[in-house]
Amino acid sequence: MERRRTAVTLEDVARAAGVSRATASRALLEDGPGSTPARARVRAVAEGMGFRPDPTARALAGGAGTRVVIAVLGESRAAIENCEYVGRALSAAASAADRHGVGVSLRWAPVHDRGLLPGLAAERGVHGVVLVNTTWPVLESMPADLRGRVVSIGIGGGDMPSVDVDSLAGSTAVLRHMCASGRRRVAMIQPPAWLPCARRLTLAYRHVMAGEGRPERLVAGGFDLDSGRRGAAEVMARWPDTDAIFAACDEVAFGAMATLRSLGVRVPGDVAVAGFDDVPAAALGPLSLTTASHPVERIYAAAVEALLGSPGAMAPRTLLPSELVLRESA
């Protein structure tokens, strides 16, 4: 392996500032109490020389690894393959990580896999982990030596920082819009039952329906096209006069629309359909999808920042907006 072009090293900075490497290191890490003249000098010199700490060396010395793994829980590997949401999330995370000179890797884990976090903790090279679709059993299995190096997207709790969207508000807005536009018999294809942070969608549905004095029309679902197809079929079989369907994610909404079309039901004429997440495809097709939009870029940038940013800057919980996007389908 060839030697690389040499860049500015901590040694250089230390020498130029007239201090030892250790002092320079501490100055840059903002370790210990206040700043002495020496530390200020170090920081100035580092800035001036364009010093960029080597993440590799830092990781080796610190024993914490360089990469951030995005661990997605799901019922099968399909959770990370061909999934639009994951693609967006990963692009955002990989962009944010690049600014820190760090890479991300992607891994699927079975729902409730209690071995996930302990395994990741034992793995060398892992700096931190972003947990997607977190469940309580997984959260509870967190080993002590991973503390402070995990952020959860969705539920959080204890000392586990989390970032999530205000899905209660988002789904409420979608449902209220449907009711406001004259829909009276609204059904919902629910998110997978194992996903705790998604339960808020069902809560929103129940709340809005109760407020309108309407009965509940709930069917089970997952996160894939097929549960949308089956869900819509079940809805129309059980309640043929349904005039709106709220799907817990866009992909499910697409599946539902496919079934409706094959049933000869017009969207949005006969039945309005809305999704949740606002994946790129929602805006694209010949019949664009009404949905709730989420700042996926901000979510994952925040998660990565929490892991890689200055230590201690990790907010316990970040809540981002979930906003209604009106398009053609509802």
Place this chain on the structure above:
Amino acid sequence: MERRRTAVTLEDVARAAGVSRATASRALLEDGPGSTPARARVRAVAEGMGFRPDPTARALAGGAGTRVVIAVLGESRAAIENCEYVGRALSAAASAADRHGVGVSLRWAPVHDRGLLPGLAAERGVHGVVLVNTTWPVLESMPADLRGRVVSIGIGGGDMPSVDVDSLAGSTAVLRHMCASGRRRVAMIQPPAWLPCARRLTLAYRHVMAGEGRPERLVAGGFDLDSGRRGAAEVMARWPDTDAIFAACDEVAFGAMATLRSLGVRVPGDVAVAGFDDVPAAALGPLSLTTASHPVERIYAAAVEALLGSPGAMAPRTLLPSELVLRESA
């Protein structure tokens, strides 16, 4: 920073095999000539103990960094934001990299940016780079110390390994299908002119049209929705009797369909539309898109493997299939 749970180290393997660390290292790297009994023993022991070399340490010692950066050339940052293709590519790369204990990061660079590769070479922590949408000027600016650590998706050449899809065959298949199904006045919205590997699509178009004895109807385009919208508008304005449009990528096809619809033109009744790439959305919407499908997962797995796999295993060029997928739009 807390010390991590200790895993099997090279030291352990060496001791167990009764050799020095240096010998163990060489055995595992398949360094030097043939295998001696000692080396075979080392490999067996390593296997048995479940030894996984620490990428961080390896990188520090080798001076080559741990992460793989996926550099996407484009006219603006939009090239990596909200782009379905990039999302898929990144998921695939990040999955493949995870198997090597390595992370990937994502970066946009301006088209033809001659500073990209030299900059990446100087950056510590960069193990290798996957170049997406490569152009000749960028390829030519490759610094010597990056040799063997870059793989290009699309064009390659010289000693730069590349992986690409047989886009000539794929686009030819799409066009032949249109002709075979009775379309006679086929127009094409071209890929961006700056992207060399995409020129094959126009070549295919010219070739097929010439074979059919049909005139060319070419308009310029990019990779976004809007060039699809404008492209279709231009096509219908210049040649109102057009009965098919081939778009150089799915997103452009969606844009084209939007325009056609607003013009009161039926798809596929009046005008057939086909795309290229087969992004998730192509299968999703209420009017699914005929397109050419590409094994994005295999492409990026191959690229990452070329960078991270055993050295010397880097094939000069890997060509993967581009296959017609018949759906509703054409």
Place this chain on the structure above:
DNA sequence: ATGAAAGCGCTAACAC
């Protein structure tokens, strides 16, 4: 072909 030893660039005990 093998072992001893010297780093890679940084952080973290430990004295001062």
Place this chain on the structure above:
DNA sequence: GTGTTAGCGCTTTCAT
């Protein structure tokens, strides 16, 4: 608070 001294786990000269 600062410098000194050890490493982190591996690769790589350099002798042998």
